Amino acid sequence: MAESKHNQIAAALKARFEGITGDSGTTYWYTPAKVARVQSYDRLLADPTVGMVYALRAGEERHREESTGAATTGGILAAEAEFFVLLLRPTAAADDNPFGADASTKALEQDRMVRDFLRALFLDVTLGGLASNIADGSLTVDRDVEVEGWAVAEARFTVLYTYPARTP
Numbered sequence: 001m002a003e004s005k006h007n008q009i010a011a012a013l014k015a016r017f018e019g020i021t022g023d024s025g026t027t028y029w030y031t032p033a034k035v036a037r038v039q040s041y042d043r044l045l046a047d048p049t050v051g052m053v054y055a056l057r058a059g060e061e062r063h064r065e066e067s068t069g070a071a072t073t074g075g076i077l078a079a080e081a082e083f084f085v086l087l088l089r090p091t092a093a094a095d096d097n098p099f100g101a102d103a104s105t106k107a108l109e110q111d112r113m114v115r116d117f118l119r120a121l122f123l124d125v126t127l128g129g130l131a132s133n134i135a136d137g138s139l140t141v142d143r144d145v146e147v148e149g150w151a152v153a154e155a156r157f158t159v160l161y162t163y164p165a166r167t168p
Contacts, residue, residue, distance in 0.1 A: 074165030
């Protein structure tokens with residue numbers, strides 16, 4: 001039996017981000033050293049020597065019956081799956097002075113990470129046919145995560161997909 005549609009979507013997102021190769025901003029700024037599916041973020045900041053990290057975490061899922069079917073075939077269910085991607089990049093920018101030159105350096109690093117993420121995410125909004133849409137509604141980016149020695153941003157989005165009732 002194949003993996004769940006949700007798991008296939010998470011794997012496709014991971015593969016998409018693993019395909020990012022930095023080229024000084026022509027296409028992408030930074031190449032992630034690691035792309036990982038995680039259950040929580042609490043140990044990700046332990047080792048800045050790892051380099052840039054994309055940490056993909058699943059959030060809420062909602063499933064509803066879209067259409068009913070015969071007893072032998074089942075119906076179609078529609079699902080919404082929330083995903084979070086934490087973008088982490090070690091930075092030498094000092095955090096001690098919010099008005100210093102390093103504050104804008106860190107902000108620039110965050111902006112470049114987010115640009116790379118968005119560009120990769122929206123290459124194919126169906127993930128090769130797995131999803132109806134990878135960013136239903138709004139995609140939210142939070143840059144208000146302050147961690148000494150890291151440029152950090154977190155993206156939150158909802159993927160829409162359907163599946164036969166008997167094969168979630």
